[in-house]
Amino acid sequence: MKIYATFILLSLLNISVSLAQYKSKEELNLGLSLKKQYPDEDVCAIKSTETYTFSIGRNDTVNALKEIEEEFVGLKDNTGITIVEGYDLFSSVDFIRTFSKKGKSYSSDDYTSVSDKAHFQSDIFDDDNRYKSFSLYFETLGKATKYELRKSYKDVKYLNSAFFHDRYPVNEKTIIYEIPDWLEADLKEFNFEGWNIKKTSVHNDKKKLTVHTYTVTGCYAMKKEDYAPSITFKFPHIVFVPKKFTKKNGTSTKIFSSTDDLYEWYSYLVSKSKNDKAALKGPVDKLIEGKTNDKDKIKAIYYWVQDNIRYIAFEGGLAGFIPESADKVYKTKYGDCKGMANLLTNMLQIAGYDARLTWIGTKDIPYDYSLSSLCVDNHMICSVFLKDSIYFLDGTENFIAFGDYAYRIQGRPALIQDGKKYIIKNVPDLPKERNKFEVKSSMTLSGDLLKGKGSNVFNGESQTSILNSYALTESDKKEEFLHRIISGYNKSFSIINLKTTDLTDREKPLNFNYDFEMANQVTQASGETYVSIDFYHDFEKYMPDEKRQNDYVLDEKIYRTYTVEFEVPKGYTVKYVPESFSVSYPDYKFDVSYKKQGNKIILNKILSIDNGIIKTSVFPQWKKDLKQLKKMSDEQLVLVKGQ
Numbered sequence: 001m002k003i004y005a006t007f008i009l010l011s012l013l014n015i016s017v018s019l020a021q022y023k024s025k026e027e028l029n030l031g032l033s034l035k036k037q038y039p040d041e042d043v044c045a046i047k048s049t050e051t052y053t054f055s056i057g058r059n060d061t062v063n064a065l066k067e068i069e070e071e072f073v074g075l076k077d078n079t080g081i082t083i084v085e086g087y088d089l090f091s092s093v094d095f096i097r098t099f100s101k102k103g104k105s106y107s108s109d110d111y112t113s114v115s116d117k118a119h120f121q122s123d124i125f126d127d128d129n130r131y132k133s134f135s136l137y138f139e140t141l142g143k144a145t146k147y148e149l150r151k152s153y154k155d156v157k158y159l160n161s162a163f164f165h166d167r168y169p170v171n172e173k174t175i176i177y178e179i180p181d182w183l184e185a186d187l188k189e190f191n192f193e194g195w196n197i198k199k200t201s202v203h204n205d206k207k208k209l210t211v212h213t214y215t216v217t218g219c220y221a222m223k224k225e226d227y228a229p230s231i232t233f234k235f236p237h238i239v240f241v242p243k244k245f246t247k248k249n250g251t252s253t254k255i256f257s258s259t260d261d262l263y264e265w266y267s268y269l270v271s272k273s274k275n276d277k278a279a280l281k282g283p284v285d286k287l288i289e290g291k292t293n294d295k296d297k298i299k300a301i302y303y304w305v306q307d308n309i310r311y312i313a314f315e316g317g318l319a320g321f322i323p324e325s326a327d328k329v330y331k332t333k334y335g336d337c338k339g340m341a342n343l344l345t346n347m348l349q350i351a352g353y354d355a356r357l358t359w360i361g362t363k364d365i366p367y368d369y370s371l372s373s374l375c376v377d378n379h380m381i382c383s384v385f386l387k388d389s390i391y392f393l394d395g396t397e398n399f400i401a402f403g404d405y406a407y408r409i410q411g412r413p414a415l416i417q418d419g420k421k422y423i424i425k426n427v428p429d430l431p432k433e434r435n436k437f438e439v440k441s442s443m444t445l446s447g448d449l450l451k452g453k454g455s456n457v458f459n460g461e462s463q464t465s466i467l468n469s470y471a472l473t474e475s476d477k478k479e480e481f482l483h484r485i486i487s488g489y490n491k492s493f494s495i496i497n498l499k500t501t502d503l504t505d506r507e508k509p510l511n512f513n514y515d516f517e518m519a520n521q522v523t524q525a526s527g528e529t530y531v532s533i534d535f536y537h538d539f540e541k542y543m544p545d546e547k548r549q550n551d552y553v554l555d556e557k558i559y560r561t562y563t564v565e566f567e568v569p570k571g572y573t574v575k576y577v578p579e580s581f582s583v584s585y586p587d588y589k590f591d592v593s594y595k596k597q598g599n600k601i602i603l604n605k606i607l608s609i610d611n612g613i614i615k616t617s618v619f620p621q622w623k624k625d626l627k628q629l630k631k632m633s634d635e636q637l638v639l640v641k642g643q
Contacts, residue, residue, distance in 0.1 A: 024103075027073075031142025035075045038169045040547075041221055042079040043138065045168060047071045051176040052240070054156065054183055060253050062183060062245050064153040071146040074138025081168060085149055086131045090158040093132045095150040106146060156242045157255060157265070160375040163237040164197070170219040175238060180209040184257075186241040187212060188371060195236050214238065220549075227542065228550035230364045241373050256372040263415060263422045269321045270357060270417075275346050276327040283330065284350045294353070294386060298393075299402045301347045303506070305395045309343065310334040323357070323380070337380045340395035344382040354385040356417035358392065360427070362408045363553075369413055369424055379409070383416045383425075390416075392427050399467035399506040405430060407461055407556045407612065432557035432610050435460030439560075443518070443533065444567040450518040450531070456486055458510040461556035466510060470503050486512055488536065492519040528575065529639040533566045537633045538607055543626055544619050552614040562605040566637065576638035577601060583625050587611065587618055590625060592632045601637055 034044045048070040057063040072081065087093050096114050099106040114134045136145050153159045164173045179185055197216045204211060222231060231237075242255040254261050287304055288297040309329060313336045324339035326346035335343065341357055348355035361367060361377040369376060382393040392414065397406050411429035415422055436459045443452025458466055466485060473481045482500065487493035496515040501508060521532045538560065542552050568574055580593040591606045607629075614622055 027142035027144065029142075030144075031073055031075060031140075034073055034171065035141065037171075037218075038075060038220070041075055041169050043072050043074055043081045043136075043168055045070050045166070045170040045173075046073050046144075047172050047174075048166075048170050049174045049176065050162060051178065052159070052162070053178045054180055056182070056245065056247060057154065061154065062156040062242060062255070064156045064159045066151045066153070066159075068149045068151075069146065071144065072136055072138070074141055074143045076138075077140050078138075080135050080137040082133050082135045083147060083149075084131050084133045085151060086129055087151060088129050088158075090155055091151060091153045093149065093151050096132065096134060096147065097149075098134065098136060098147045099145060101144040101146075156240075157374060159240050159242075160373060161232070161237050161239050163231065163235055164195075164214075164216050165219045165222050165231075165235045167222055167224075169221045172215065172217050173219050175214045177212040177238075177240070178207075178209050179212065180207075182208075182247070183245045184243040186243060188239040188241055188373075189236075190232065190239065190366070191234060191236045197236060223547075223549050225548060225550050227552045227554060229553040230366070232364075233366050234550060239367075239371065239373055239375060241371065243372075259369045259372050259415075259422070259424075262369075262372045262374075262376070266321075266359060266415075267417075267420075270323060273323045273325050273342060275325050275342065277346055277350055279327040280330060280347055280350055284347050287347075288351055295402065297351055298348065298353060298384060298386070298391070301351060302344065302393050302395070302402055305340060305344050305347070306398050306400070308333060309340055309395060311340065311396045312336060337394075337396050341380040341382045344393055344395050348382070348384060356383050356385070358383040358417065359415040360409055360412055362412065363410075364408070369415055377415065381409070381414070383414065390425055397464065399464045399471070401507045404434075404460075406464075407435075430460075430557075432559040432608055435462065435556045435559055437462055437560045439536070439562045439564075441516075441563075442565040442567070443516075445522065445529075445531070445569045445572075446517075448519070448522050448524075450521050450533070452516060454486070454512075454514050454516050456512045463510045464506065467503060467506060482512070486514065490535065492521070493535065494518070527640065529572070529641075530636040531566065531639060532634070532636050533564050533601070533603055534562075534605070534633045534635070536562060536605075537630060539609075539626055540630065542614060543623065544616075548616070548619070551616055554609060554612040554614075557612045558607070558609040560605075560607045562603065564603040564605075566601045566603070568599045568601065568639065571641055572639045573642075574601060574637060575640050576636075578632065578635035578637075581628055581632050585618065585621070587614060588622070588625075590629055592629070 030046075034046070038044055049068070051067045053065045053067070055063045055065070070083075085093050096112060098109045098112045100109055112134055114132055116130065116132050118130050134147070136147065138145065162175050164170070164175065177185075177187060195216055197214055200213045202211050202213075203209075216236070222235065243257040244252055244254045246252045256262050256265070284301065287300045291297045291300060310333060312334045322338070323342035324335050326339075326343040329335035329339040329343040345355045345357050358381045359377045360379050360381055362379050365376065365378060367373070367376045382395070384391045384393060391403060392405060392409070393402070394400070394406060394409065400406060405427050409427050411426060413424055413426050415424055436457070438457040439454065441452055441454040443450045470478060470481060479498070482498060483495050486495055486498075494517045496517070498512065498514045500513075501511045503510070518535065521535075523530045544552070574596065577594045577596060582591045582593070583589065584591075588609045589606070591604075593604050595602050595604075
């Protein structure tokens with residue numbers, strides 16, 4: 001009893017000490033209230049204001065200044081948050097100050113530790129992106145602190161998007177644009193639907209500017225999730241589009257009034273790339289030597305670039321926009337998308353073809369060229385005009401066939417060079433059948449094993465992925481790699497006598513034929529034999545939990561077919577065959593059926609995710625159907641002897 005009483009006394013003392021740490025009851029109540037609203041979070045920005053102002057700079061440019069003030073509250077004891085602000089050669093983070101709340105007012109911290117580091121990305125060789133970061137600490141739940149930050153843009157062309165949401169909850173977010181009368185600009189609003197975003201626009205006659213203010217409350221934290229779309233597809237944001245400005249002398253200068261201006265800027269940057277075509281003439285002639293067909297000549301050049309030029313990204317200053325010279329890319333054997341597109345274009349032009357540089361935004365971007373902004377595209381390819389057709393060639397895609405297109409650019413608008421003008425064409429949007437994955441197998445019992453023959457056929461995204469991975473795999477591990485692909489990493493699946501089609505041929509389906517043995521698929525109980533003939537548990541990693549925010553956005557449109565023939569051994573009869581299961585919706589389709597045909601049981605399974613997307617709006621039905629699909633995969637045939 002004494003021990004128990006002592007424990008209670010110490011607990012009460014700890015609670016008293018903890019409560020004593022709070023500066024006020026008001027802070028405690030605020031912290032508890034916000035914790036109830038955001039139970040899974042450690043901190044919350046109770047008020048965040050982002051203000052943009054503008055001034056005329058040197059060399060016919062407009063400068064922009066972003067000022068941020070954010071006030072935070074800790075939602076648990078002894079927690080913290082790190083604030084990160086990126087910059088590059090076109091911008092700078094000029095000022096950071098943190099404040100601690102004492103009573104009802106804030107006082108500036110005497111010392112704020114700010115880290116300044118390069119933003120390293122493994123797939124980018126030359127990157128001018130850096131970031132400054134600092135930390136805010138909260139000793140107790142309800143503790144408040146804030147910071148102020150200023151970031152300058154040397155050229156307003158590189159000021160793009162402003163988001164309301166962040167990786168932490170923001171209870172109230174305000175974005176302000178103070179646009180002077182001498183600057184004409186558009187504020188393009190995206191994904192505002194479903195959010196109570198209040199907007200006001202007030203002209204200040206004295207300052208000669210218009211203040212545009214956007215305010216929203218209750219912004220939950222953005223979560224990093226697998227197979228999630230870019231935040232530009234879901235979260236509300238504003239894209240700032242500077243159109244033109246007028247200087248004091250009355251001279252008007254265009255920035256991005258239309259796509260014409262965007263293309264003019266791109267053309268100016270491309271003109272900075274000086275290509276020595278003479279250095280490429282000999283290699284091109286050698287590649288097309290003996291070829292009389294136009295497509296064969298184009299393929300020879302296209303495939304050579306795929307196979308011999310290593311993709312390395314460059315995002316350093318204007319190098320992120322200006323293609324490296326074609327002759328240098330050829331000599332060094334590496335380049336980014338711009339350099340590889342430039343090499344392809346020049347080599348094809350030398351061969352006598354109408355090839356042109358082409359800008360494109362991948363499926364990671366929701367915008368099209370009705371938006372005249374640098375954020376509208378993130379990639380460069382080459383377009384070839386051949387007779388009445390346009391072919392899009394992406395040198396960064398390894399093992400892709402001429403006339404085939406990676407999912408990431410399918411259906412996307414492309415901005416094609418046309419002298420002083422341009423052409424906008426959409427890359428063909430290929431059907432799901434382009435990615436058909438087909439499995440056929442026949443099997444029978446052999447003791448406690450299933451033995452049989454199988455065939456796997458890969459097309460589209462899976463084909464190019466396997467060919468590329470196989471080429472990069474060490475020689476002594478290539479066979480092991482292929483076995484893993486077929487077995488799906490199932491150690492019970494043993495492959496014998498594997499035969500494949502040409503593992504360098506990107507123009508034909510990839511076909512594997514093999515004999516196999518499968519363990520752990522047969523069990524005996526009470527005179528009955530239970531046999532599992534469905535080895536593939538599809539889409540299990542796409543089962544959303546209750547907290548998932550985002551759609552599932554996959555790397556391809558999915559189309560899979562399975563045909564399994566099980567030969568019933570002599571002396572056995574079939575007691576049970578699973579029921580069929582079929583659902584069909586615009587986003588996906590499942591069709592699973594078993595049927596008896598002579599002495600065989602045949603399983604047919606057809607699965608598709610037609611557009612490569614599972615939307616959050618269909619999650620309830622998707623989860624229900626996915627559970628049923630898993631149940632069907634777990635189903636077993638039941639055999640009995642002598643009946």
